[in-house]
Amino acid sequence: NAGVTQTPKFQVLKTGQSMTLQCAQDMNHEYMSWYRQDPGMGLRLIHYSVGAGITDQGEVPNGYNVSRSTTEDFPLRLLSAAPSQTSVYFCASSPAGVGRGDTQYFGPGTRLTVL
Amino acid sequence: GIQVEQSPPDLILQEGANSTLRCNFSDSVNNLQWFHQNPWGQLINLFYIPSGTKQNGRLSATTVATERYSLLYISSSQTTDSGVYFCAVKSKGGSEKLVFGKGTKLTVNP
Numbered sequence: 677n678a679g680v681t682q683t684p685k686f687q688v689l690k691t692g693q694s695m696t697l698q699c700a701q702d703m704n705h706e707y708m709s710w711y712r713q714d715p716g717m718g719l720r721l722i723h724y725s726v727g728a729g730i731t732d733q734g735e736v737p738n739g740y741n742v743s744r745s746t747t748e749d750f751p752l753r754l755l756s757a758a759p760s761q762t763s764v765y766f767c768a769s770s771p772a773g774v775g776r777g778d779t780q781y782f783g784p785g786t787r788l789t790v791l
Numbered sequence: 792g793i794q795v796e797q798s799p800p801d802l803i804l805q806e807g808a809n810s811t812l813r814c815n816f817s818d819s820v821n822n823l824q825w826f827h828q829n830p831w832g833q834l835i836n837l838f839y840i841p842s843g844t845k846q847n848g849r850l851s852a853t854t855v856a857t858e859r860y861s862l863l864y865i866s867s868s869q870t871t872d873s874g875v876y877f878c879a880v881k882s883k884g885g886s887e888k889l890v891f892g893k894g895t896k897l898t899v900n901p
Contacts, residue, residue, distance in 0.1 A: 719877065720891070735792075764832065774887050780879075784832070784833060785832050
């Protein structure tokens, strides 16, 4: 199993540009989520999904869109990038929801800089 | 929403020393996990421990759910233990969101 994969590893954008961060898992996990990590802030939940076709907002959803058309993929879209979105983004997955005791498996992260 | 506080924010040890990291949370939880983020940024789950005690080699964790705190013990620390340790919780009855503390940065010197 490749586990949780994220692409790209690094990205530089200009303000106003759009892009999609890709996340995929090959473990048939139902639950997937996106976090951002900023210095001194820990990880903050952006969006999550409990299964294909179902998504919901986390703590900091503004400026980000998600969709979950398949179990395997959970892309994160930035429609109009802003410097405040400069961060490291992590995707995670678990067999079922976080309320059921499943551990979270994290991808390697995407380091995004918005100029 | 639920609040998670970790202490200390920074910890510097000599190799071989023991340490205790603390996680306080503000509400009842049905999920509590400890993670280690290594210096290269990789996040690894250490324990799922909403209550009770678990041990894995030199690491052990205890959660006292009634008093809303969890402790992570590292014994005979090694330089490879360096990194940031995060506690993450989900409140009982809440939505499917895992809330992270800000972490404890551990540096183990040789």
